[in-house]
Amino acid sequence: MNPLQSFLNYTIFDHFSILSLLLMIWLMGIIVQTFRFFVQFKKIESVFNVLDRTSIKKKVSDYLEIDARFDYPVWIADSIPFPMILGFKKIILIPKINLEKEQTKHIILHEIEHLKHKDNFIKLFLNILLIIYWWFPPVYWLCNKIQLVLEMRVDKKVTQDLSELGVTKYAETLVKVQKALLSKTETTFSQLGISSTFYINDGTSTLYYRIEYLFNQNYKKSTNALLILIILSLPLISNSIVLEPFHKAPFNENNYFHNSELESSYIIHHKNGTYTLYFNDETFELTEIDPIFKDLPIIEE
Structure with a gap:
């Protein structure tokens, strides 16, 4: 249902969506029909x-x-x-x-x-x-x-x-x-x-x-x-099809690396309990060791 929801939530102008437009048309129709209803009673x-x-x-x-x-x-x-x-x-x-x-x-x-x-x-x-x-x-x-x-x-x-x-x-x-x-x-x-x-x-x-x-x-x-x-x-068919939302993963080159790059990396365990990751000539402060770094050598300060 995500495409339908996206269509209904599409903003036409200034926070006014297609859903708001449809609801307004529905309400206007109800007002017109109610007016005709009372006109019929007068007739x-x-x-x-x-x-x-x-x-x-x-x-x-x-x-x-x-x-x-x-x-x-x-x-x-x-x-x-x-x-x-x-x-x-x-x-x-x-x-x-x-x-x-x-x-x-x-x-x-x-x-x-x-x-x-x-x-x-x-x-x-x-x-x-x-x-x-x-x-x-x-x-x-x-x-x-x-x-x-x-x-x-x-x-x-x-x-x-x-x-x-x-x-x-x-x-x-x-x-x-x-x-x-x-x-x-x-x-x-x-x-x-x-x-x-x-x-x-x-x-x-x-x-x-x-x-x-x-x-x-x-x-x-x-x-x-x-x-x-x-x-x-219809009920059987509708339950055999599962629609899941698709979100493209955000890409940031700093968030990705190859496993081979970890071979020369290591971690310093400081006396205050924090960690410093030395990776590709860069350092990253860590409060705890992420599981992906569990195989890196740890050097006690």
């Missing part, structure tokens, strides 16, 4: 203000029998792009589309499960990850995959007590909703630029995997065997 507040004036307001109990604890408000409006939970408000948002009573019930049950499992707080955690690790591309991939996992988990909860026919009808509801929403282009969300990381939605990007999972509950996406082999090999 979400604007969306709710618009929907408060324009939407049809219902409650879950208007569609199905439900425990009073989960009798959430249900807002229906043409400007809503798809069924969702937005921000931290416990309000179910549904687009204004023609659905049968049972299909509307499926949608509402789905959104109730999101609220029960506090999936909106999981999305908050993901947003915090994006703020801190904005420079790390795999974090964005992780957020997309967690969105898929959240949807699959809720689908399983909603359909766990349904018959095979009931699961099929639930899947038909998902498809019908997506078809009905394809014609929607301009919504309050698209106009205000609300980021998808701030709401839990049932968008088309996850539809295929969700339906696949509904009909095959043990559905797994296999990872490439070669990729697994490479990942497992």
Whole structure:
């Protein structure tokens, strides 16, 4: 790691290293992402203000029998792009589309499960990850995959007590909703630029995997065997290579001599306990005899 450390410690100007530059860029990115985070919350507040004036307001109990604890408000409006939970408000948002009573019930049950499992707080955690690790591309991939996992988990909860026919009808509801929403282009969300990381939605990007999972509950996406082999090999390979720092030995001609030059050398042992080395017509004061001089003749003063 020495080349990397040397690169990071390289001074650009006046004790300002490349590492300091990278940390400064990281911090600036965090500040920008945090600012965008709060801007999104302001936009979400604007969306709710618009929907408060324009939407049809219902409650879950208007569609199905439900425990009073989960009798959430249900807002229906043409400007809503798809069924969702937005921000931290416990309000179910549904687009204004023609659905049968049972299909509307499926949608509402789905959104109730999101609220029960506090999936909106999981999305908050993901947003915090994006703020801190904005420079790390795999974090964005992780957020997309967690969105898929959240949807699959809720689908399983909603359909766990349904018959095979009931699961099929639930899947038909998902498809019908997506078809009905394809014609929607301009919504309050698209106009205000609300980021998808701030709401839990049932968008088309996850539809295929969700339906696949509904009909095959043990559905797994296999990872490439070669990729697994490479990942497992990395720890072994990294431990088989040892990197050591290289330092060129300082050269000073006075510090080096040939063994043949010692043949005419000798040491004087003084009465005060010190030593004097006579070597090549030069003298060196010693406090003790170095092992390399142990074979030289010693003359007592």
